[in-house]
Amino acid sequence: MKREIYLVWQTDELLSHSSKVLAYIGESYEDCCEKIAKECHLNSDDEEELLANAQVRRVNDGFFIESVPINGFHPDF
Helix, strand or coil, rough: CCCEEEEEEECCCCCCCCEEEEEEEECCHHHHHHHHHHCCCHHHHHHHEEEHHHHEECCCCEEEEEEECCCCCCCCC
């Protein structure tokens, strides 16, 4: 059974992949947004941006969400 999980990466304010650190793994996109908003003290505008765009930039850091298929091959394979 193919499913997707969601990885939430914390990064620098430029959203650089070289600085990314795994912050959270979830099974629901909305759950990931809620958890990061709560645990990392996002304001409501930042939470809305994360939910709408899968990324948010702040003054000192940023977050982005990536979906990853499990129990199946990646579509680009």
